[in-house]
Structures are given as C-alpha cells and as structure tokens.
Amino acid sequence: MLGAARRQLGSGPMLGQVLQRLRPAAATNAARGYSAAAKEMTVRDALNSALDEEMSADPSVFLMGEEVGEYQGAYKITKGLLDKYGPDRVLDTPITEAGFTGIGVGAAYQGLRPVVEFMTFNFSMQAIDHIINSAAKSNYMSAGQISVPIVFRGPNGAAAGVGAQHSQCYAAWYAHVPGLKVLTPYSAEDARGLLKAAIRDPDPVIFLENELLYGESFPVSAEVLDSSFCLPIGKAKIEREGKDVTITAFSKMVGYALQAAEILSKEGISAEVINLRSIRPLDRAAINASVRKTNRLVTVEEGFPQHGVGAEICMSVVEECFEYLDAPVERIAGADVPMPYAANIERMAVPQVDDIVRAAKRACYRAVPMAATA
C-alpha cells in the first residue's frame, strides 16, 4: 500500500518533493491528534496534488482562472499543471470574473467539471450572480435537468496587511444559499480530501482556502496520500478531544483554537476543538453531540460577526440541546469593521489565541482579566 502511495507521489513534479520534507514530530502534532506519521505535506502541495490526481482521473476536469497556467498560479497552487495537461485544460483567463465564472458554469451545464479559481474570494463578488443564480439554483429550478458540477476555489479571509478590500471572509455569505456546498479545509489532509470530494461532487462547491495556511506543513498518512483518498462533505473533525468546553473553528482559526486548547489545558480546562471542515452542510450532529458532552460552547471565526457562522451554530445549539448548556454560547469573530492596514489595529480586527482562551474561560465562569488594549 505504501508502495502504491510512493508510485503516486512519483508521478507528479511537485509530489516528489514531499518525500524529502521530513520533520521531527512537534508538540503540535500531539495537539492535533494525529497518529505518528513520517510524511509531512504543505497545504499548497496537498491542493496541487489533489488537482493533479483528479485531472488525471477524469478528463472532463479542467482549471480556469487568472494566472493559473503560465504564472504557475498566483499562490503556486496550480504549479506544473499547465505543463502536464496543456492549455486546453488549464486556462489562463483575462481579469473578467463575471465572464469567466459564467463560462465555467455554462461548461458545467454541458457536463464538464470546471475548477474555477478566484485569486481571492473578494473577487468572487464580481461573479456572485453566476455563483448563486446560475449555479446554486439551477438544479432546483430545472427540477433536476441542469446540474452544475463546478468547484469555485481560492484564498478566503484575512491575509497579512492587504487591507479592507482584500480581506473579507465569505463563508457566511455562501453558506447562506441552498444549492451550494461550502468547504473550509484546515490541514493538508483536509485540503486533499475535501478538494477531491468537491471535484467529484455533482453540485456547485465553494472551496474556501486560506493564503496563510498554504505554506504550513501537516503530517499526512499513507491513506491521505493515496489518489483515491476523499473526505466526506458535511462531516466535521474532532481535532482535539476534551470535556469542559467545545470550541468550533474553521480554516486558520482551527490552528489558533488548538493553541488556545493547549494553553487552557495548562490551566485545567479541557477544551474539545472541532474543525468544522464543512460550513454548508454544517455538521450540526457533531457540534451538538460535543455540547451535550461539555455543556459549554465557544464559536470562532475570522469573518465579520453579524449574521456569521457562529450565529448559526449558536442557534443550532439553542434549538437542539439548549438544556445541556451551562453557560451562554460565546462568540469570537473578526471585529465589526472593514479590515485596517496598520499592523496594530489589524491585529485587533482578527481573533488572536488569547481571545479564544478568554472566551473559553468566560464560558467556564473562570476569572478573566480585562482585555488589554493593543
């Protein structure tokens, strides 16, 4: 089986580098709850390998987006794919999101399986009519005649110092819409498994990556590296088991939540960290089961607070297991302001690990010093 994995790794230009990237198991590996795995992979390589394998397996899969081809991808996610699959399957588009998103959806109507890259999801707003009205609703309006097996992927949420127009998180907006599926990978395993699932799924999928996670390495097992590896859509992952308080998070915030859980454990609070993986459908069963066990909940997200993912999770818990709550649900989210540029106030606009720790303590009715000003 490992031999098969090695043969797979040998097939792409990028994947060979993965074998060289061995690291001693860090303390964080234990925190992440992975069993001992020798191989590590960056999220970037995970995405690249997933695209490569799915394109290899299914000739109807093709890529389109700005700079995905010759430039090797604005963030190098699509590196090497133009050389391997040619310009008919890896299309560099002009800077015309409304146009190329519509073209991608139309190609999906006709049965191809496009993977459309938005350089960041901020630019998806130029194309949002096609995502919602042309893609999400078509199967319903046509009573099943027109299905749209398309994936929209790209970095989402805050990066570093990119300012207000380049930092918004779209998880809540897209998860609002029936007909879409919304995925938010965190680790390399998530990236591989969820992207493969998204490409194979017959419905339109919004695949929200995070620029700051692309370079992060995670251990990956042989199973994850196998080309048939796939994660189910709609299932969250318990990244760290605990019994005192549940912390839900997605994307980059999972890493922060795990760090917070480590800090909390030193103070005697055992936090259970749930990596949502899927915002739509939301794994309400997993969240509620966890809350029934811990009786306390902190939701964490990077995006704007009002009408956000945390608001939905809180309502879900109120509906399903209100009696189990021993404390009000706590919400940690981005600040309710457009993202500023200056580093100090930018830091205040995005959740930090101490914010998660503080909220967890509040949920546990622990004494909490006043939040220090930046």
Next chain:
Amino acid sequence: MAAAAVLRRHLTRNSATTSHLSPLLARTRGVSDSTDPITVETSVPFKSHIVDPPSRQTTTSSHELLTFFRDMSLMRRSEIAADSLYKAKLIRGFCHLYDGQEAVAVGMEAAITRADAIITAYRDHCAYLARGGDLVAAFAELMGRRDGCSRGKGGSMHFYKRDANFFGGHGIVGAQVPLGCGIAFAQRYRKEGTVTFDLYGDGAANQGQLFEALNMAALWKLPVILVCENNHYGMGTAEWKASKSPAYFKRGDYVPGLKVDGMDVLAVKQACKFAKEHALANGPIILEMDTYRYHGHSMSDPGSTYRTRDEIAGIRQERDPIERVRKLILAHDFATAQELKDMEKELRKQVDAAIAKAKESPMPDPSELFTNVYVNDCGLESFGVDRKVVRTVLP
C-alpha cells in the same frame, strides 16, 4: 404529446393522411407537402460587419414553409392563450410573451440540429416549443403544476429541455450570455462539432459580462453565436435611449456580425446556417435579429406607454412573420387560404386541449419543496419555515 408533432404526422408525404386534418381538406386537392426546392429572396439584404454576408437567395420548399406556418401559428396561439391564462390568474408572477418574434425561434431551429445548443433569457416559451418541448408541459409549468417541464418549480422564466440541448430560461438579464459561451466551450473541449446559439435582447446588449464573455470566446475560438433579438425596447426603454450605438451587430468590434430581418423566417434560417458554419471554423459571430414583440415587456406592461399603438399596428400590418409566410404559401399555391385558416383553427383546438389537460395536472406534492436542492442530497438536512415542525433529510 406535442401538438406540433401530432400535426406534423398528419402533414406527411402520404396525402391520404392529410384528410384527417379537416373534413374540408378531403374535398380539396390536399395541401402540398412537397420537398422540391424553391428559391425565395429575403425581404432585405443582410448587413454585415467585418464578414461577407450570405446570399439573399434562400432555398426552401412547400413542406418547409408549411412547417414554418404551422410552428409559428402554434407559438402565436400559445402566447395569446397564455395572456388569457395570466389575466385569469392561472399564471402568476412574471410572464414574458414572444408573439411577433416567432420567426427567430422557428428559423433558427430549421438551420441547426438538436445536438446544437440554445440558451436564452426569460422570454423562453417559444424556444422551448421550438426545441421539441411539450405543449401540455409548457402550460402546466406556467400554471405551476406537477406535469410542468420543470415540475412546477421553475415557472415562466425557467423552462429547460436538457435532452434537446435547450439550457433555459434565465431571469438575470445578460447572465445567459457567458453561460452560452461556456456551453460552447464544452462543445469545443469535447470536439463535438456542434455550436451554441446564445440569445439576448437589446436591453442585455450593454451588459459588461457580455463583452467579457465575447472576449474569451474570441480568444479561445468558441463555437458560439451571439444572437441579439432586437425588439427595440429593453422593457420600457427604447434602444436609442439605452445604447450609444444600437448597431448591435457591430458591437462585437473584432467579432464579425450580421444584421438580419428577424421577421423573415427564411432570412433567419439563412443567417443561422451561415453563422453555424462560421462559428465552427472561426469562432464567435453576432447575429442581430431585427424583430418586434406585440405584447409589452411582460404581462404587467401594457406596452403602450413608451411606443404608439400605430407603431405596433404598423408592424403587424407590414412585417408580421406569419403573414409573410402565408403570402408566400398562397403565392406559390402550396395551399389555399381556407386550408391555412383550417390549419389555424385546428392549432387553436390543439392549444385549448393542451391547456385543458394542463389544468387537470395537480399542484406539486409538498415534498417537492425539498427535492433537487442538490444532485447529491443524501442525508443532508433541510428545514421548513418552522424547523420544529418541518425538517427533512433531503432525498
């Protein structure tokens, strides 16, 4: 059972069967259904932009002209019937009628195959019928019934016929243009040798996404034909008030274009045939169909606040597509005036029968609220208005 198909079976080469059409016909020599070619000149020459236009001489036959007459009359009758149904409140919401524009749908269909694709906006009832859509299914959909072509879930603006490569039926002005380019992309990707006819109106012609898609279509040589159905009014706004340049066939700039009399079904057929060959060889081309709608923009628009009744009556008098074909048929003695009138009477009966049948169709089952949200539903939860009362696992 499409009424048109039923009628088509009657008008076969076997003249004995034509007598089924009407007792009157049995006494006549029978409507001529010969396929011998005749040449007819288009009403006006084609105007072109950076391409040599096709010839004005079109080839047709008695059989084809009668098919045109019948198909357009069926469409005309259906749209007028839809008007009454709307006023009787059996059709709700939006209803955009196509009467006056029939020649575009019918002429286009004659030039292409069902393997070619068509996509249009919300004035889509006749495109659906032209692609072989079922008359009962059309009326049932308008009335929101189970037997509608979208099972009652789409409505007037969302007719589709996937097995005939008819991709709808779109409510957002201009959105269908990039979508149609995408369908053409897939056709080229798979080397199918087919084309997409991508229809939009003069109102949509200024949409930015059209130019975005056209740019990519030209760069990638997609086999797409952009068809501007210029009925001269974008809702209530005349073309000269909305467009700095209403010469829509020229708006492609580096993309060639043809201006076509959209009320002349033979000109439409000629242009579409030409455009299909062009698109397969060279990439996108624009066809501007000079056409006219008798109704207002939709059923909530009387259509007379922004144009004069004289104008509407004038077009009906001078350029009506059905009357043009009637004159041609009579001039060539392919049928008598009475025979054509009888045909129209028969069609009217077909339409009334289809409506009656559609009315019998029940409303969709409440469980249909939750079907087709996804293709891959299984196990996904969905909720009704009060999720303590209505929640379901998607089928």
